Amino acid sequence: MQRSVARWESAATVPDERYQLLLAHLYVRTPSGDLAAAAGSDLAEFLDALGQLGESADRIAELRTTLIRTATDGAVLNAAVAHDHFARSAAALTAPREQVQRAIVAMDQALARIRMNDPRAAAELLHDCITAATSAGGRVPAIRLRRARQELRPWRREDFVADLDDHLMDIVDT
Structure with a gap:
C-alpha cells in the first residue's frame, strides 16, 4: 500500500475513483486509528491534492460523502x-x-x-x-x-x- 501511495504521489496524475476511495480511507485514519477529516488533517491534504491535480469539486464532494458513509456507517x-x-x-x-x-x-x-x-x-x-x-x-x-x-x-x-x-x-x- 505504501508503495502504491508513493507512486501516485510522485506522478502528476489523478488516481481512478476506486483508488481515490481507498486512499481516502487510508488518509482519514490517524496513527492511533481515530478518524480525522478537519482542516489540516491528512484527508484534507489528500482532497486538496486531488483538486490541484484537476479533480472536479463535485467528485471531491462525492468522495467525501462516500467516505463518511463507509468509514462511519452513516455517521459524520x-x-x-x-x-x-x-x-x-x-x-x-x-x-x-x-x-x-x-x-x-x-x-x-x-x-x-x-x-x-x-x-x-x-x-x-x-x-x-x-x-x-x-x-x-x-x-x-x-x-x-x-x-x-x-x-x-x-x-x-x-x-x-x-x-x-x-x-x-x-x-x-x-
Whole structure:
C-alpha cells in the first residue's frame, strides 16, 4: 500500500475513483486509528491534492460523502465527535443567563451538519434550537437560526424543511 501511495504521489496524475476511495480511507485514519477529516488533517491534504491535480469539486464532494458513509456507517466523521462535545457543553449550560449560549451552540451544531451535507439531521436539531432561541431570547441565536434556515434553501421542497418552517410559523404566531 505504501508503495502504491508513493507512486501516485510522485506522478502528476489523478488516481481512478476506486483508488481515490481507498486512499481516502487510508488518509482519514490517524496513527492511533481515530478518524480525522478537519482542516489540516491528512484527508484534507489528500482532497486538496486531488483538486490541484484537476479533480472536479463535485467528485471531491462525492468522495467525501462516500467516505463518511463507509468509514462511519452513516455517521459524520469529526462532526460526530464535535456533536458529542457540543452536546455535553450545551447540556452543561443550565443557568438562565447561559441559555442564550446554549442556543448559540445548538445553532452552530445545526450549521455544521448542513455544511457536512446532512440537512435532515440539521433540521431535527433546529427544532430544538427554535424552542431554545424563543425561550432564551437574544439577538445572536435569532441571527444564527436565520442563517441556518437560509442554508437549508436547497432542500426547501423536502418535508423536513416544511416541518421546520411550520414550527417557525407556530412560534411566530404565538
